Amino acid sequence: MTFPTRHPSLNFLWSALILEELYRLGVEHVCIAPGSRSAPLTLVAAENEKLRKHVHFDERGLGFFALGLTKSTRKPVAVITTSGTAVANLYPAIIEARQSGVPLVILTADRPPELIDCGANQAIEQQDIYAGYPGATLKLPTPDENIPPSWLLTSIDQAFARSCQQGLPMHVNCMFREPLYPEGKTLDYSGYLGRLSFWRSAVTPHTVYDNQLKVSIGKSPVEWSEFASGKGLLIAGRIEDQASAQALLGLARRLGWPLLADVQSQLHGHPETIRHCDLLLATKEGRALLSQADRIFQVGGHLVSKRLDKFISSGEWQHYWMAGQEFRRMDTGHCQTYRLVGPIADCCRMLSDLSEARESEAAWKGQIDQLSDTLHSWVEELDASEDVITERWLGAHLTKMLPEESSLFLGNSLPIRLLDMFSLFPAGPVFTNRGASGIDGLTATAAGCATGEQKVMVAVMGDLSFLHDLNSLQLLRQLETPFVLLVINNDGGGIFNMLPVEDRPDAAQQYFVTPHGLNARQAAVMFGLSYHNPANRQELETLLGQACLQAGASVIEVTTRSGQAAEQIKQALSLLETLS
Numbered sequence: 001m002t003f004p005t006r007h008p009s010l011n012f013l014w015s016a017l018i019l020e021e022l023y024r025l026g027v028e029h030v031c032i033a034p035g036s037r038s039a040p041l042t043l044v045a046a047e048n049e050k051l052r053k054h055v056h057f058d059e060r061g062l063g064f065f066a067l068g069l070t071k072s073t074r075k076p077v078a079v080i081t082t083s084g085t086a087v088a089n090l091y092p093a094i095i096e097a098r099q100s101g102v103p104l105v106i107l108t109a110d111r112p113p114e115l116i117d118c119g120a121n122q123a124i125e126q127q128d129i130y131a132g133y134p135g136a137t138l139k140l141p142t143p144d145e146n147i148p149p150s151w152l153l154t155s156i157d158q159a160f161a162r163s164c165q166q167g168l169p170m171h172v173n174c175m176f177r178e179p180l181y182p183e184g185k186t187l188d189y190s191g192y193l194g195r196l197s198f199w200r201s202a203v204t205p206h207t208v209y210d211n212q213l214k215v216s217i218g219k220s221p222v223e224w225s226e227f228a229s230g231k232g233l234l235i236a237g238r239i240e241d242q243a244s245a246q247a248l249l250g251l252a253r254r255l256g257w258p259l260l261a262d263v264q265s266q267l268h269g270h271p272e273t274i275r276h277c278d279l280l281l282a283t284k285e286g287r288a289l290l291s292q293a294d295r296i297f298q299v300g301g302h303l304v305s306k307r308l309d310k311f312i313s314s315g316e317w318q319h320y321w322m323a324g325q326e327f328r329r330m331d332t333g334h335c336q337t338y339r340l341v342g343p344i345a346d347c348c349r350m351l352s353d354l355s356e357a358r359e360s361e362a363a364w365k366g367q368i369d370q371l372s373d374t375l376h377s378w379v380e381e382l383d384a385s386e387d388v389i390t391e392r393w394l395g396a397h398l399t400k401m402l403p404e405e406s407s408l409f410l411g412n413s414l415p416i417r418l419l420d421m422f423s424l425f426p427a428g429p430v431f432t433n434r435g436a437s438g439i440d441g442l443t444a445t446a447a448g449c450a451t452g453e454q455k456v457m458v459a460v461m462g463d464l465s466f467l468h469d470l471n472s473l474q475l476l477r478q479l480e481t482p483f484v485l486l487v488i489n490n491d492g493g494g495i496f497n498m499l500p501v502e503d504r505p506d507a508a509q510q511y512f513v514t515p516h517g518l519n520a521r522q523a524a525v526m527f528g529l530s531y532h533n534p535a536n537r538q539e540l541e542t543l544l545g546q547a548c549l550q551a552g553a554s555v556i557e558v559t560t561r562s563g564q565a566a567e568q569i570k571q572a573l574s575l576l577e578t579l580s
Contacts, residue, residue: 003017005188008181013149016048017149017153018172023051025156025205027078028050030054031077032045033057033080038083058472059087060093061472063089063092064442067097067102067448068450068451069449070097070103070448071102071240071445076104077105081108083109091129094106094133094134094171105160105169105172106172110176112175135162135163135169135170136170137159137170140174140175143176150206153196165209217350220338224355232257232297233296234255234258236300237301237330239299240266242429244266245265247346250352253272254352254356255297255355258369259272263423264430264432268430270426275372276422277308278420280375281305284577289367290368292364297322322340323341324344325341379424383568388536395423396424402544403548408428408431408458409449409460412433413462415460416434431446442465442469443461446483450483456482457482458486458544460486460488461487461488463491463518466523476553485553487555487556491562492515496512519533520557523555531555
């Protein structure tokens with residue numbers, strides 16, 4: 001189909017050029033927040049049948065929804081907002097996108113220059129509003145026929161290559177003068193588009209940037225054969241797809257090294273990994289065994305376990321290599337010696353091909369496996385005699401209750417730590433927001449992930465995260481696939497009960513835990529979502545199974561005693577410290 005030459009105005013033509021070029025660059029979904037200044041972008045998107053549109057009234061939630069949609073589809077997603085504070089409301093999602101390596105495309109409408117800093121309504125300074133968080137910022141002038149359309153297209157292509165192709169967000173600020181709406185006629189811009197005859201009939205971007213370089217270890221400080229011959233640990237951080245996870249498993253088999261898997265790695269609980277690595281490091285024997293390693297190969301960053309991160313950061317490693325697609329530093333201890341940048345699956349397969357199968361450290365790995373199995377049995381016995389739902393029990397048993405082919409979204413603070421520490425069973429695909437690890441936008445992100453996945457999803461988060469993102473329950477109403485929002489209500493910020501403030505209990509409650517006395521029932525009713533508050537474990541399992549079979553979203557609220565999770569975690573760690 002040839003790009004049309006007739007448009008209501010130059011605002012509409014530029015909007016059509018932008019959205020068409022983004023589609024050719026891989027954008028298939030556009031998330032739209034209502035607004036007037038952005039009307040040219042919105043109306044063009046509405047008429048573009050190639051783009052899937054999603055609408056939400058809350059820009060902050062919309063940004064996080066787009067973030068989740070990008071995570072699950074693994075394709076860039078565009079967001080359209082009007083000017084003013086609508087632009088600022090996207091900031092938290094852009095920060096998370098930058099920190100997580102997610103290619104969002106932010107299209108913000110803006111007033112023209114003559115309406116900035118003069119008291120005009122809804123006009124703020126939007127240029128560079130997101131500071132250095134986007135990988136590229138494109139500051140478009142007001143549409144002008146003196147500026148060739150090829151400049152607009154090539155500018156989009158170049159900004160996209162600098163940002164989204166590197167897994168970073170991109171900001172395009174669009175200054176529009178009135179009129180912002182069609183005025184009953186269309187204008188012929190065939191002369192203006194004359195030099196784009198080839199592009200108009202093509203399906204590819206104006207300028208294609210080829211950055212698919214072959215993965216190589218040509219600059220490694222030591223030969224791979226020397227690195228692989230040592231006594232090493234494999235660490236699996238955040239891995240987003242099963243192909244990469246399976247490639248890492250293949251490398252682990254070739255090397256014969258212990259594989260410690262983060263809950264975000266898609267390998268957590270896999271029988272070929274060292275289970276409960278966080279708890280393992282809480283034991284003297286576990287720390288001693290793992291400290292025998294003299295090198296590390298890590299895949300992916302954003303580790304949940306502070307104990308594991310501290311263990312890596314404080315070690316004196318002969319070699320510490322890391323593989324991943326991000327260029328930015330992922331090294332809290334500042335001790336990495338080599339960064340292998342490229343697709344994880346390609347890196348692991350290349351190294352597997354270069355490796356010879358070996359089991360020279362089988363006895364050492366066997367000791368680690370044995371201790372891991374002992375911890376696994378120990379966790380199974382925790383809370384086994386009761387029928388009360390506790391957060392520690394939920395962390396250990398939740399993944400067993402999930403149906404096959406389901407996905408899991410884990411909120412921040414306690415939920416993700418509980419599963420990383422105690423989970424007894426493997427999970428399906430796991431999604432998180434661990435770039436900045438905030439509690440904002442979690443419901444919206446989970447809704448975006450579910451929209452992209454189009455299969456059963458269970459999202460687990462705390463009560464404060466739930467309250468922080470109430471507007472996004474509207475996004476859950478729009479879901480057609482089974483979705484369960486599992487809210488753990490411990491009446492406040494349960495994570496803060498872990499702080500060493502025992503001698504300041506009143507201050508801890510008032511200024512950190514902040515108990516609220518609220519529940520999710522009326523919020524679920526307000527947004528037309530089914531609601532359940534199970535009284536025991538059997539009822540929870542039954543309700544969870546039923547909710548995973550019905551289309552649309554459900555809210556299941558688990559009520560636990562304030563401070564209980566922190567007490568149980570501290571108790572478990574105290575017992576493990578004495579385990580020999």
